[in-house]
Amino acid sequence: xxxxxxxxxxxxxxxxxxxxxxxxxxxxxxxxxxxxxxxxxxxxxxxxxxxxxxxxxxxxxxxxxxxxxxxxxxxxxxxxxxxxxxxxxxxxxxxxxxxxxxxxxxxxxxxxxxxxxxxxxxxxxxxxxxxxxxxxxxxxxxxxxxxxxxxxxxxxxxxxxxxxxxxxxxxxxxxxxxxxxxxxxxxxxxxxxxxxxx
Amino acid sequence: xxxxxxxxxxxxxxxxxxxxxxxxxxxxxxxxxxxxxxxxxxxxxxxxxxxxxxxxxxxxxxxxxxxxxxxxxxxxxxxxxxxxxxxxxxxxxxxxxxxxxxxxxxxxxxxxxxxxxxxxxxxxxxxxxxxxxxxxxxxxxxxxxxxxxxxxxxxxxxxxxxxxxxxxxxxxxxxxxxxxxxxxxxxxxxxxxxxxxx
DNA sequence: GTCTATACGCCGATAGAC
DNA sequence: GTCTATCGGCGTATAGAC
Numbered sequence: 490x491x492x493x494x495x496x497x498x499x500x501x502x503x504x505x506x507x508x509x510x511x512x513x514x515x516x517x518x519x520x521x522x523x524x525x526x527x528x529x530x531x532x533x534x535x536x537x538x539x540x541x542x543x544x545x546x547x548x549x550x551x552x553x554x555x556x557x558x559x560x561x562x563x564x565x566x567x568x569x570x571x572x573x574x575x576x577x578x579x580x581x582x583x584x585x586x587x588x589x590x591x592x593x594x595x596x597x598x599x600x601x602x603x604x605x606x607x608x609x610x611x612x613x614x615x616x617x618x619x620x621x622x623x624x625x626x627x628x629x630x631x632x633x634x635x636x637x638x639x640x641x642x643x644x645x646x647x648x649x650x651x652x653x654x655x656x657x658x659x660x661x662x663x664x665x666x667x668x669x670x671x672x673x674x675x676x677x678x679x680x681x682x683x684x685x686x687x
Numbered sequence: 688x689x690x691x692x693x694x695x696x697x698x699x700x701x702x703x704x705x706x707x708x709x710x711x712x713x714x715x716x717x718x719x720x721x722x723x724x725x726x727x728x729x730x731x732x733x734x735x736x737x738x739x740x741x742x743x744x745x746x747x748x749x750x751x752x753x754x755x756x757x758x759x760x761x762x763x764x765x766x767x768x769x770x771x772x773x774x775x776x777x778x779x780x781x782x783x784x785x786x787x788x789x790x791x792x793x794x795x796x797x798x799x800x801x802x803x804x805x806x807x808x809x810x811x812x813x814x815x816x817x818x819x820x821x822x823x824x825x826x827x828x829x830x831x832x833x834x835x836x837x838x839x840x841x842x843x844x845x846x847x848x849x850x851x852x853x854x855x856x857x858x859x860x861x862x863x864x865x866x867x868x869x870x871x872x873x874x875x876x877x878x879x880x881x882x883x884x885x
Numbered sequence: 886g887t888c889t890a891t892a893c894g895c896c897g898a899t900a901g902a903c
Numbered sequence: 904g905t906c907t908a909t910c911g912g913c914g915t916a917t918a919g920a921c
Contacts, residue, residue: 504886511886527807529727532914543888548916605803609725645866649855649874656854657847668843676847680882684874702904709904730896741906746898892917899910 512550514540519557524598528558528606555610562603562613566620578637579682582650585628586677589654590670593662601663625651632685639687650681710748712738717755722796726756726804753808760801760811764818766790776835777880780848783826784875787852788868791860799861823849830883837885848879 518540522531533554537547551557575581593600607613629647632638640646657677661667668676716738720729731752735745749755773779791798805811827845830836838844855875859865866874 508886533916534914544915545889545917546887549886552916554915642870645870645874648859648866649871649878652855652858653851653878656858657850660850660854661846668846672840672843673847676843676882680847680851680878683881684878706904731898732896742897743899743907744905747904752897886921888919888921890918890920892915894913894915896913897911900908901906902908903904903906 508550511540511542511546515542515547515550516557516561520561520596520599523558523561523602523606524596528602555612558603558607558610559613561599562607563616565600565603566616575631575634578635578685579678581631581635582681582685583674583678585650586654586658586674586681589658590662590674593658594670597659597662600659604659621651638685640685646685650685653677653681706748709738709740709744713740713745713748714755714759718759718794718797721756721759721800721804722794726800753810756801756805756808757811759797760805761814763798763801764814773829773832776833776883777876779829779833780879780883781872781876783848784852784856784872784879787856788860788872791856792868795857795861798857802857819849836883838883844883848883851875851879 515536519531519536522535522539525531526535533547534544536557537544540547551560574584608617625644625647628651629643632640632643632647632650638646654677658673661673662670667673713734717729717734720733720737723729724733731745732742734755735742738745749758772782806815823842823845826849827841830838830841830845830848836844852875856871859871860868865871
């Protein structure tokens with residue numbers, strides 16, 4: 490009877506918690522391998538191996554490979570969309586730029602894969618487009634509230650700001666010999682601020 | 688003997704010309720399919736089918752699939768690198784922007800594939816980096832010759848100009864609801880000119 | 886719930902007839 | 904020179920034992 494107690498207590502973790510952790514391990518492994526090797530080269534076998542689960546287990550947590558990238562992308566999107574402060578023009582632009590830079594600091598390689606590969610997966614296209622429109626609308630609203638802003642067309646300006654920040658930061662942070670982050674922030678802020686002042 | 692003549696004359700086209708045309712057909716088909724379906728989905732079988740040659744013939748003209756993309760990319764690069772005129776700042780910037788826009792007008796989808804996939808093929812990485820450096824150096828030299836340019840660091844400015852033009856044009860031209868080309872040109876020129884004037 | 890083993894298909898590339 | 908036929912390999916996904 491005392492021996493029974495021993496067997497019962499440390500037997501296993503609560504299965505839901507363990508399952509969630511396994512899921513996380515798979516996602517982390519996928520993020521790592523997609524970032525290192527690209528989406529196509531990041532095979533489910535390699536992901537499973539790196540996460541130290543079998544390929545069979547992987548497919549118990551995700552219906553297919555695309556779903557893994559989809560979840561990584563959606564988490565990423567959810568993190569990023571919160572209102573920047575509407576004060577003066579220069580600090581507002583700085584906030585937008587800085588967020589993009591910080592954001593890419595984490596894992597520029599993975600972001601690269603998501604930016605490039607996700608728009609090809611039909612299941613994600615619409616979500617990405619909605620997200621893009623939301624960002625442009627957000628920036629548009631921000632600019633609309635600032636007296637300093639003097640541009641002919643606010644819609645175009647918002648689109649250009651979002652594209653410029655996203656793609657230029659993306660490029661420079663992902664490139665080895667790119668502009669260092671602090672300087673990149675300063676230059677982009679200068680460029681966009683002058684543009685928006687008209 | 689007269690029957691011999693008949694057989695000889697219209698038998699075939701000169702083989703070198705025909706071979707060159709077949710090559711072109713393959714390249715054109717590859718460009719089309721890479722642009723539509725992406726590099727991975729654009730299989731050699733589909734390329735061959737679309738070019739109306741057999742898969743065996745395709746491999747007589749190209750050693751492997753990567754070589755097809757490599758040739759498309761190198762042609763593209765060769766076209767683009769010629770000196771812009773160094774007059775005043777605004778026209779110089781406009782020339783840079785306009786070339787990028789014109790360039791993307793042809794086939795924005797294909798360009799997208801080349802920009803995104805080519806840097807993953809080891810055989811092409813070095814060529815692309817050399818090309819990028821050449822472009823930055825070219826723009827740097829151009830800016831250095833213009834009295835209007837007042838920026839702290841010419842290297843950084845040149846890098847930023849190249850990145851901005853390339854990636855923003857790329858993004859807007861490839862997106863359905865993007866900024867229309869004429870307006871894009873105007874806005875980019877305004878933004879970059881103001882930035883460079885300091 | 887996790888594993889091993891494997892089905893199945895597709896792809897790049899080659900061989901060899903014509 | 905162009906074709907058909909096919910090889911070898913790998914990748915996703917599943918079946919079924921434990």
